[in-house]
Amino acid sequence: xxxxxxxxxxxxxxxxxxxxxxxxxxxxxxxxxxxxxxxxxxxxxxxxxxxxxxxxxxxxxxxxxxxxxxxxxxxxxxxxxxxxxxxxxxxxxxxxxxxxxxxxxxxxxxxxxxxxxxxxxxxxxxxxxxxxxxxxxxxxxxxxxxxxxxxxxxxxxxxxxxxxxxxxxxxxxxxxxxxxxxxxxxxxxxxxxxxxxxxxxxxxxxxxxxxxxxxxxxxxxxxxxxxxxxxxxxxxxxxxxxxxxxxxxxxxxxxxxxxxxxxxxxxxxxxxxxxxxxxxxxxxxxxxxxxxxxxxxxxxx
Amino acid sequence: xxxxxxxxxxxxxxxxxxxxxxxxxxxxxxxxxxxxxxxxxxxxxxxxxxxxxxxxxxxxxxxxxxxxxxxxxxxxxxxxxxxxxxxxxxxxxxxxxxxxxxxxxxxxxxxxxxxxxxxxxxxxxxxxxxxxxxxxxxxxxxxxxxxxxxxxxxxxxxxxxxxxxxxxxxxxxxxxxxxxxxxxxxxxxxxxxxxxxxxxxxxxxxxxxxxxxxxxxxxxxxxxxxxxxxxxxxxxxxxxxxxxxxxxxxxxxxxxxxxxxxxxxxxx
Numbered sequence: 243x244x245x246x247x248x249x250x251x252x253x254x255x256x257x258x259x260x261x262x263x264x265x266x267x268x269x270x271x272x273x274x275x276x277x278x279x280x281x282x283x284x285x286x287x288x289x290x291x292x293x294x295x296x297x298x299x300x301x302x303x304x305x306x307x308x309x310x311x312x313x314x315x316x317x318x319x320x321x322x323x324x325x326x327x328x329x330x331x332x333x334x335x336x337x338x339x340x341x342x343x344x345x346x347x348x349x350x351x352x353x354x355x356x357x358x359x360x361x362x363x364x365x366x367x368x369x370x371x372x373x374x375x376x377x378x379x380x381x382x383x384x385x386x387x388x389x390x391x392x393x394x395x396x397x398x399x400x401x402x403x404x405x406x407x408x409x410x411x412x413x414x415x416x417x418x419x420x421x422x423x424x425x426x427x428x429x430x431x432x433x434x435x436x437x438x439x440x441x442x443x444x445x446x447x448x449x450x451x452x453x454x455x456x457x458x459x460x461x462x463x464x465x466x467x468x469x470x471x472x473x474x475x476x477x478x479x480x481x482x483x484x485x486x487x488x489x490x491x492x493x494x495x496x497x498x499x500x501x502x503x504x505x506x507x508x509x510x511x512x513x514x515x516x517x518x519x520x521x522x523x524x525x526x527x528x529x530x531x532x533x534x535x536x537x538x539x540x541x542x543x
Numbered sequence: 544x545x546x547x548x549x550x551x552x553x554x555x556x557x558x559x560x561x562x563x564x565x566x567x568x569x570x571x572x573x574x575x576x577x578x579x580x581x582x583x584x585x586x587x588x589x590x591x592x593x594x595x596x597x598x599x600x601x602x603x604x605x606x607x608x609x610x611x612x613x614x615x616x617x618x619x620x621x622x623x624x625x626x627x628x629x630x631x632x633x634x635x636x637x638x639x640x641x642x643x644x645x646x647x648x649x650x651x652x653x654x655x656x657x658x659x660x661x662x663x664x665x666x667x668x669x670x671x672x673x674x675x676x677x678x679x680x681x682x683x684x685x686x687x688x689x690x691x692x693x694x695x696x697x698x699x700x701x702x703x704x705x706x707x708x709x710x711x712x713x714x715x716x717x718x719x720x721x722x723x724x725x726x727x728x729x730x731x732x733x734x735x736x737x738x739x740x741x742x743x744x745x746x747x748x749x750x751x752x753x754x755x756x757x758x759x760x761x762x763x764x765x766x767x768x769x770x771x772x773x774x775x776x777x778x779x780x781x782x783x784x785x786x787x788x789x790x791x792x793x794x795x796x797x798x799x800x801x802x803x804x805x806x807x808x809x810x811x
Contacts, residue, residue, distance in 0.1 A: 301805075381651070
């Protein structure tokens, strides 16, 4: 749907984007991650024609692709009420259907029907975000870009906004979710791109990224009885590169290079049986998206 | 009229009325217009209380009558009135760019014409109506408080209309500069500076009859009872043409700033 190649942008000689490549396919819910000031908003603003690019290619699947954009802090007209604002946006995007019906519909989707007749200047930040999302959704966009939709919200507001995004994702909409709140991404995204030093450090499906970067083939064994004999037996498994005794819970074993999760698991089960050790539970340990993100943005992964 | 322009008109009307700016400006124009003749009337009383020779000599030339009352109001509205108006419409002349509230409508597809056209109709029209209404109020108050009543209603309307056209030009200049640059404060300052410099330029090139900045002087002359000359019509036409040009300059600036990054080619 959208392919970006070699995108660059500098502000007063300071490079923000240094050859960014990005690929968004139809139906993707794309988590666009990166530290503050790394160029996420700049990229979004370039896609939405708000600021000019320096060099590079921004190619849409077809001409006239409709984009809905929610800026990080949407500045709305405080003297209008929610209904009037969305009506105005409907006229701006030359919505071809019935404006009143569509306004009512997007208000319903974003849960703002009850507050639609109140002036926007009296809205909370969460309500502003929801009206912003309603505006972005108005023209049934092919691509919906949400820039930090939950960053300034309290947990309740965040949950509400994420629920709206989750519902939209469920309808097959193509969404770019630009954020540094990783829980949000894990909840809805199927694809992730991590921006570092103005280039895309990692871009892949969420599951693939977790498998590729987060899978360090470790098994955590929780013991029913934490005895020195049990610890010695488990720590002595030769397929493990290292082991950590988690007193009093159990042991974490990290597989040697080239040893698969399955091989390590089999060896653990055999060792437990041979030594008559009763486990409380076994779990495969992987890096969380947050750990992967920190690893990528700090250059460790 | 297309839906976008209609919606944009509605937006500007809501902005002007709900932010109370309409009410404030109406109060300033009507209130000041009513106050000016009262101040002229009160000059005698003031003079009795102040025994300052310089002050006495300054007011000696002022004849306190109905015409002077109206002239005083026209003079005040052309100075203080426009200053208040320009400052109060700052947020509609560049403020939206500064606060970035125009970002969502523009990225949704609002055209430059639909954005600018209602502004160039509503605010100039408002100041025109305020000017005529203010002059009429000044006339009514003057007729009421002065005994030697020499007010001619048609002169009042013409005077108010000329003042209105003069002030409309400022508003158009302000809207054009403010929306094109996103710097409304700077735009107000440039407008005020232009009013001081351009009359000298027109005087230098001996083109006073085309000088839109002389319209308020013509308004004063007509308020004082002088007959309207044909030159005034030419000045009004020139002023209107300048306003239209200023609108197109703003439109051109907005369209020139429009960004399209969606090229498939790599820019070099």
